[in-house]
Amino acid sequence: MKSNTFDTIVVGAGMSGGWAAKEFSEQGFKTLLLERGPNVEHLKDYPTTNMQPWEFKHRGRLTAQDIKDNPIASRCYAFREDAKHFFVKDNEHPYVQKKPFDWLRGYQVGGKSIMWARQVQRWSKYDFEGPARDGFAVDWPIRYDDLAPWYTYVEQFVGVSGNKDGLDTLPDGDFLKPWESNIVEDYFSTEIFTIHEKIINPRSYKRMTNYSKSSYQDSQIN
Numbered sequence: 304m305k306s307n308t309f310d311t312i313v314v315g316a317g318m319s320g321g322w323a324a325k326e327f328s329e330q331g332f333k334t335l336l337l338e339r340g341p342n343v344e345h346l347k348d349y350p351t352t353n354m355q356p357w358e359f360k361h362r363g364r365l366t367a368q369d370i371k372d373n374p375i376a377s378r379c380y381a382f383r384e385d386a387k388h389f390f391v392k393d394n395e396h397p398y399v400q401k402k403p404f405d406w407l408r409g410y411q412v413g414g415k416s417i418m419w420a421r422q423v424q425r426w427s428k429y430d431f432e433g434p435a436r437d438g439f440a441v442d443w444p445i446r447y448d449d450l451a452p453w454y455t456y457v458e459q460f461v462g463v464s465g466n467k468d469g470l471d472t473l474p475d476g477d478f479l480k481p482w483e484s485n486i487v488e489d490y491f492s493t494e495i496f497t498i499h500e501k502i503i504n505p506r507s508y509k510r511m512t513n514y515s516k517s518s519y520q521d522s523q524i525n
């Protein structure tokens with residue numbers, strides 16, 4: 304029997320394994336990526352994506368049986384009629400919980416990247432300092448500045464849209480152009496901005512009276 308050898312074997316083709324395999328192979332390592340679940344082919348394997356709510360038997364909602372069979376998974380907002388086929392079913396893969404722990408799993412190529420919500424905010428320096436500052440869990444061995452170039456590295460590959468808001472609690476990334484806000488989002492951010500200036504930062508409220516929506520938006524897209 305011909306035997307195969309590899310420099311690297313990665314188990315699991317979720318985001319972590321997929322990225323690791325990409326890096327290893329790009330560096331010239333002969334890499335084997337093992338995945339327990341089926342392949343998910345773009346478009347062909349998204350049978351519900353273009354369906355309207357009324358085209359689902361239960362209008363997108365779960366049945367009583369779904370909830371009974373999946374007491375854990377059904378607590379996830381995304382475990383609905385349109386996406387539940389990507390989730391591991393509780394009764395098929397039960398696990399022991401010493402303390403309550405909701406374990407949401409997706410056994411397929413892509414793992415949970417097939418089910419996620421696509422929010423990719425960077426952690427801030429405050430998040431990395433949290434355990435040491437507030438005395439819980441284990442201190443992170445790295446800080447935000449150590450990771451910042453790697454956030455950039457990933458963002459440049461995957462493409463992340465967003466405003467550069469200059470907040471130290473939510474650091475700016477290497478963003479693509481932000482998506483346009485809808486009218487409700489515009490109204491909401493204007494109101495929050497006004498309240499912030501008026502209540503939290505009253506000394507600069509005077510400046511705000513000259514505020515115009517377009518000048519605010521101009522400052523957002525950079």
Ligand SMILES: Cc1cc2nc3c(=O)[nH]c(=O)nc-3n(C[C@H](O)[C@H](O)[C@H](O)COP(=O)(O)OP(=O)(O)OC[C@H]3O[C@@H](n4cnc5c(N)ncnc54)[C@H](O)[C@@H]3O)c2cc1C
Binds near residue numbers: 381410422
């Ligand atoms: C509904 C939902 C929304 C989310 N939204 C966000 C979000 O907006 N932003 C965010 O940052 N994160 C979000 N997350 C979390 C994010 O999706 C996960 O943290 C991330 O996808 C985990 O990637 P992973 O590669 O570490 O693990 P997984 O995606 O779980 O990948 C593990 C892979 O290993 C495979 N595997 C398991 N056991 C074996 C085995 N024995 N042999 C071979 N293969 C095996 C699995 O099939 C799977 O493909 C969300 C998660 C869910 C469920």
